Amino acid sequence: MTQGQAYSIGLNSIEHYTIEQWIDLITQNELPAITSTAKMLDKFANDDKSSLPKLSEAILHDQALSSCLLKVANNLQHMSVNKVTTVSRATVVLGIQTVKNICLTAKLVSSLLASNSLDISVYERLTKLMASSFYAGMLAKMMVPHYSEELQEEVYLAAMLYRIGETAFWSSGGEMATRLANYQAKSTVDFEAFSKQLLGNNFSELSKCLAKTWNLSDLLVKALEQPETRTDEVKVIFYADKLSAIIAKPEGCKEDYQALLADIASIMNISEKQLLVRVDYTRQQAITLLASYGAEILTEHIKCVPKAKDFTEVCHIQDNVTDMPSDTILLNGVLQLTALTKTNKDINQFLKVAMQCIANAYGINRCSFLMLDKNKSKVKSRLIVGNNVEPDAQPIIIKVKQSDNVIARVINLDTAMIINDYTEIRWQNLITEGIENIVCAGQTCFVPVKIAHSVIGVICFQIFTKEYKLSNQHFKQVCGLIEHLNLCLTMIKLA
Numbered sequence: 001m002t003q004g005q006a007y008s009i010g011l012n013s014i015e016h017y018t019i020e021q022w023i024d025l026i027t028q029n030e031l032p033a034i035t036s037t038a039k040m041l042d043k044f045a046n047d048d049k050s051s052l053p054k055l056s057e058a059i060l061h062d063q064a065l066s067s068c069l070l071k072v073a074n075n076l077q078h079m080s081v082n083k084v085t086t087v088s089r090a091t092v093v094l095g096i097q098t099v100k101n102i103c104l105t106a107k108l109v110s111s112l113l114a115s116n117s118l119d120i121s122v123y124e125r126l127t128k129l130m131a132s133s134f135y136a137g138m139l140a141k142m143m144v145p146h147y148s149e150e151l152q153e154e155v156y157l158a159a160m161l162y163r164i165g166e167t168a169f170w171s172s173g174g175e176m177a178t179r180l181a182n183y184q185a186k187s188t189v190d191f192e193a194f195s196k197q198l199l200g201n202n203f204s205e206l207s208k209c210l211a212k213t214w215n216l217s218d219l220l221v222k223a224l225e226q227p228e229t230r231t232d233e234v235k236v237i238f239y240a241d242k243l244s245a246i247i248a249k250p251e252g253c254k255e256d257y258q259a260l261l262a263d264i265a266s267i268m269n270i271s272e273k274q275l276l277v278r279v280d281y282t283r284q285q286a287i288t289l290l291a292s293y294g295a296e297i298l299t300e301h302i303k304c305v306p307k308a309k310d311f312t313e314v315c316h317i318q319d320n321v322t323d324m325p326s327d328t329i330l331l332n333g334v335l336q337l338t339a340l341t342k343t344n345k346d347i348n349q350f351l352k353v354a355m356q357c358i359a360n361a362y363g364i365n366r367c368s369f370l371m372l373d374k375n376k377s378k379v380k381s382r383l384i385v386g387n388n389v390e391p392d393a394q395p396i397i398i399k400v401k402q403s404d405n406v407i408a409r410v411i412n413l414d415t416a417m418i419i420n421d422y423t424e425i426r427w428q429n430l431i432t433e434g435i436e437n438i439v440c441a442g443q444t445c446f447v448p449v450k451i452a453h454s455v456i457g458v459i460c461f462q463i464f465t466k467e468y469k470l471s472n473q474h475f476k477q478v479c480g481l482i483e484h485l486n487l488c489l490t491m492i493k494l495a
Helices: 003-013 019-030 032-042 051-060 063-073 087-094 096-113 120-142 149-160 164-172 174-181 188-199 203-213 218-225 232-248 254-268 272-292 296-301 308-318 326-343 347-362 406-413 472-494
Strands: 366-372 378-385 397-399 417-419 443-451 454-463
Touching: 019 164, 019 203, 032 096, 051 063, 051 087, 051 096, 063 087, 063 096, 063 272, 087 096, 096 120, 096 149, 096 164, 120 149, 120 164, 120 174, 120 232, 120 272, 120 296, 120 378, 149 218, 149 232, 164 174, 164 203, 174 188, 188 203, 203 218, 218 232, 232 254, 254 272, 254 308, 272 296, 326 347, 326 472, 347 366, 347 378, 347 454, 347 472, 378 454, 406 417, 406 443, 406 454, 443 472, 454 472
Parallel strands: none
Antiparallel strands: 366 378, 366 454, 378 397, 417 443, 443 454
16 A cells, blocks of 8 residues: 555544644645745745855756746836846845745645645635635735835745645645535634534644744744734734635625724724725736736635625625525525626535525425536535534435436436435336435435536435425425526626
């Protein structure tokens, strides 16, 4: 058995890791390029000009890194008009700390984006967090324009790597990451509590230990280890991370957001109006630099500052509406899905809204989205919502190719099916062993999800009790909402 195989098995069988085990797994198995680059850069002192030629020579051994350094160098605002064409010139003009930050950022971005074997929901989490972290670094640097260039770079690095523990987890967490990505958190606090329960540690502790192991930044360690010190540098890191997170996903109340803007404007000694102008300019810079790093995929997650209505829309989507009539809940679902098409392209968000809406409207115990794989040979559970969701449940995997079962029929015939009693003779040949394990003694419904005319998966709705079942009319309403979901998914895909 190879080390990689042993790691993969261990990842799925150990319930909790110690922080040391997480560090070892991340450092040795999942992010070797980042680890080696961090160790290489640590050899060169930030204030030692004699290190510049040696650093240039080390970078030249990595053609991709050299090319990226030159692209980024020529896109930085403070560069001279003359184009930088050599690595040695870039190190002289930019300075050793800036070059080290560029190299580490480049390796971090390229290594994590190469994780294309991840579950789709995990990969989406990873790319969103990477974009938010990069933007946080840029915002932190923007907040300290009067600091020395060296300290500006240290603030940038600390803010960008403030969530390196969570970033590394999404890249290397295996089934744990998939489970956490599909957890239907009621709030950020709920998500953080569940992640700590699942991992056995929190992301902040993991970030701190990685920063120490890789010798990334003393300021980063201080910000994670002693946040109560609240020096201006630590405040800037905290503010930048929080602002970037809110821009990416407006939540909480708009008053807290306004208070954050006021705090940042105060520390910069400028007005809030001036601050918003600088934030917008920094956004444009971030988008340009991400393209230089070959990370265009992240640019769509660098959003404009939110407005008051953005907080209202998020609260509306998250409101508990179980005490409303089912017709009202379904209508709200239609309105929420329609509103999302104007602001969001995250398929998972559309699915969550539709599934939670139906669960609330009819007291569905469990709703699962079973997504077709690339070969259209099987479906695997990607999202689960409802009142009886087991966080530790094994993912549902059903073969649909060369197998005549109920899910295959739903996909191939593009038709919804409702099963009131799976023991009936008409289901005898369509309920295979795998499906028998997931259908319940109550009622199970399967409805196809499509983009244009192509089925991408099936939503499975389950009611566990025999005493209550969906009427035919209610089932038609469920199918109607899913049809609207399909139209919305088609719109955002073709936009």
